Amino acid sequence: MAKRLDRTGTTGGTGGAVRTRRSIGADYISAGLRELWAAVEQEPVPEEFLSILDMADARRAAPGGGERDGEQA
Amino acid sequence: MSDVTLARRPQSPEADRIFRRDLVAIIPALRAFARGLCGNRDLADDLAQEALTKAWAARQSYTPGTNFRAWMFRILRNHFYTTAVVAKRFVAYDPELAERVLTTPATQGGERTLYDLQRGLATLSAEQREALILLESGLQWDEIATVTGVPLGTVKSRITRGRVALKRFMEGPPDADATAAPPAPPRLARGADGVPVG
Numbered sequence: 001m002a003k004r005l006d007r008t009g010t011t012g013g014t015g016g017a018v019r020t021r022r023s024i025g026a027d028y029i030s031a032g033l034r035e036l037w038a039a040v041e042q043e044p045v046p047e048e049f050l051s052i053l054d055m056a057d058a059r060r061a062a063p064g065g066g067e068r069d070g071e072q073a
Numbered sequence: 074m075s076d077v078t079l080a081r082r083p084q085s086p087e088a089d090r091i092f093r094r095d096l097v098a099i100i101p102a103l104r105a106f107a108r109g110l111c112g113n114r115d116l117a118d119d120l121a122q123e124a125l126t127k128a129w130a131a132r133q134s135y136t137p138g139t140n141f142r143a144w145m146f147r148i149l150r151n152h153f154y155t156t157a158v159v160a161k162r163f164v165a166y167d168p169e170l171a172e173r174v175l176t177t178p179a180t181q182g183g184e185r186t187l188y189d190l191q192r193g194l195a196t197l198s199a200e201q202r203e204a205l206i207l208l209e210s211g212l213q214w215d216e217i218a219t220v221t222g223v224p225l226g227t228v229k230s231r232i233t234r235g236r237v238a239l240k241r242f243m244e245g246p247p248d249a250d251a252t253a254a255p256p257a258p259p260r261l262a263r264g265a266d267g268v269p270v271g
Contacts (some may be wrong), residue, residue, distance in 0.1 A: 028243075029190070029236060032190040033206065033209035034209045037103075037109070039100040039187075039205065040101070040105035040108050041102060041104070041105050042101070043101070043103060043104070045100050045104070046118060048122065049100050049104075049118075049125065050124060052125055053093060053097075053126075053129050056129050057129075
């Protein structure tokens with residue numbers, strides 16, 4: 001069912017649009033933050049991330065290496 | 074959390090293999106959290122990589138069955154706020170972005186953009202920003218309290234205040250007509266005895 005348009009050709013005029021946007025303000029902020037997060041998550045993971053654990057193990061296995069990098073979470 | 078599965082303490086090669094698998098699986102989320110903390114892609118990736126190295130070295134300290142995602146986020150956050158920020162290797166947020174925020178008003182009239190949202194994030198305190206980001210990453214409030222090391226009430230306060238500040242940035246000041254006092258009711262004509270007439 002088509003929405004009824006007012007004389008300005010919108011569904012509620014400027015005031016209505018503002019009120020609607022503000023009434024769902026928290027929703028568009030949440031959605032935007034989730035979108036920002038998802039955009040980074042969907043980026044291809046750089047190759048160095050995948051080899052960094054091997055390098056860490058190699059450093060620890062080398063003479064003088066150890067658990068110095070460890071951190072209690 | 075549902076996206077990682079850890080059931081064994083990382084003491085055996087098999088446990089190490091499982092831990093490593095879960096570590097690799099959480100890399101995208103780590104990058105996203107790091108990006109949210111410092112707002113700069115390259116610095117954020119450095120931060121995430123260092124957190125990964127720390128977590129791998131500290132895998133014996135992880136207790137299987139506990140919240141791996143929160144454990145990892147806490148390592149990254151602690152590294153950011155202690156070593157990294159103190160050493161000034163990372164900044165709290167992209168300074169160029171922050172400068173643009175100070176000189177450019179939010180988008181007016183049209184659709185609010187993700188760019189505006191990023192600019193709005195830069196205006197928040199670091200504590201508010203991280204709380205909002207963690208919430209929208211899927212963490213529960215109590216998990217955010219665990220990651221950030223503050224009471225639940227503090228988390229709720231940061232999220233509430235952060236949302237209000239972000240909303241204010243995105244929407245600008247309230248409309249004049251929305252803040253004006255409501256019109257006074259019409260005055261009725263009164264007769265000589267004070268009783269309204271008409």
